[in-house]
Amino acid sequence: MNQYANAFIATGVMGGLSTFSSFIYGSLEIMQHHNKLWVGICYIAISLVIGFIAVMLGLWLGNKLTLKKIIRP
Template identity: 40%
Template sequence: MGWVAVAVGGALGSLFRYGLSLLANQPGLPLGTWLANVLGSFLIGLLSVWGKEKGILSPELYLLFATGVMGGFTTFSTFSLEVVSFWGDGQIFRGMIYVLVSLVIGLLSCAAGIWLARQFQ
């Protein structure tokens, strides 16, 4: 049942992100993406407390919303939760290393993908 929850949530999250991008993006300014990342980070924080700490959400609903919807809406929300969790556990240095490595590798991967795609024009 968890697979179904994640799949349905992922489809919904992707549609929400696409709709937000259509409404908010401006030429040269990915406002929809920024909003999705900020909103997704906020929402996954709420969901983690409601689902993991307080048990308000069943495991299936947590998978639907936190993994599915937020995963489809933005993966930045999961990244944010992981970093804040490191900090909350007193692992400030580990959290900062995770941020640095994630950003550097993510940017380099994006650049590598752009470079590779341009090789086949």
């Protein structure tokens, strides 16, 4: 396996799985342990909305920066 595939699998895929599982585990702990179902649901919803906004902002900013480099080399 080359270094790029190793970095992709070790860092990207495994890191993403551990982050997602921690997010879900924390959400379930809030809902079950503290008996705050709505707090857990709001935590999940707000986290997802802010995450998607951050992705869209990053894509928009990346496109703006890329276009400036293409126009002015």
